[in-house]
Amino acid sequence: MRPSSLTNKVPPRRLRKALAWAFSIIATSMFLTFTSVTPASADLRLCNKTESQVGVAIGYRDKSDWATEGWWNLPAKTCETLIPGHLSSRYYYVYAIDYDQGGEWGGRAFMCTREKEFTIRGIADCIARGYERTGFFEIDTGEQRSWTVQLTEPVQQGTGGR
DSSP, X not given: OOOOOHHHHSOHHHHHHHHHHHHHHHHHHHHHXXXXXXXXXXXXXXXXXXXXXXXXXXXXXXXXXXXXXXEEEEOTTEEEEEEOSSOOOSEEEEXXXXXXXXXXXXXXXEEEEOSSSEEEEOOSSTTTTTOEEEEEEEEEOTTOSOEEEEEOOOOOOOXXXX
């Protein structure tokens, strides 16, 4: 008596093709699953949502002192990681200049900068040490491990009509 199984009803050649096709689908699915999984990023990022190129400086407190760093030059509509990895501070400070339209994003937290690329330790006596004293705006990350700052165009105030 002949056993009645699926393999006996399907010609061996077609079965091999079907199995090869199924294996190919499974292998492709596994490859896509493993290559599309990326670890969650934990960074301080800044996105320039404007139509202009901007220059960015940051300030933060590390383990020993205050530090300021600059300049990152971000073309219009791009993002950049300023501090890679998990954020170790709750507060960060940003100052940015619009190179094309003029203007700036600043605030009342004064720190040291200079015109050329820099890393400066300490925020006291900027001018006496040969630096500029620049007002940064504060970012409260709420102790999150990552944060993204978005620079946007200033809101245009209408003059109204008659």
